[in-house]
Amino acid sequence: MQKGSKVRLKITWSPFDRTGGLPTTMSSGTLFIRVHDVENLQCVSGCAYGSGQPYIKLFCGADVRRTRRLKGPTEKVEQNLIFPNARADDYLMLAAFDGRGVNKVAIGNLSIPLMDVVSSRDLSVDRDLEGCQAGRVKITLSWR
Secondary structure, three states: OOOOOOOOOOOOOOOOOOOOOOOOOEEEEEEEEEEEEEOOOOOOOOOOOOOOEEEEEEEEEOOEOOOOOOOOOOOOOEEEEEEEEEEEOOEEEEEEEOOOOOOOEEEEEEEEEEHHHHHHOOEEEEEEEEEOOOOOOEEEEEEE
């Protein structure tokens, strides 16, 4: 390089990898969640779904959201929740709780890596809850 020559650099940053189109692990976005239904939950006391008015708490990073309490086995949840600053390298954690009593003990849980949502942009989940005798959750996740 000659004396007095100038070098111009153009530096750009994007949360998306240009080769695969996937966000890097440090990127963040907005996670939209539609909770469609929760089925067959068994309350801590062993009561059937609905009589304990269970609800779902969703955890993403430091943010927490929750559904309303369910009043009966035929009631659909159909609730939208938003996590505006979700990180692609995080997990969405769901925990089902018995709505009665002082000790809010989780009666089932589920963990979903956000990279699964990020890579497909939209993900439908219809899975059994873990750690409980019965319980199933149906949700749709979208990443923007």
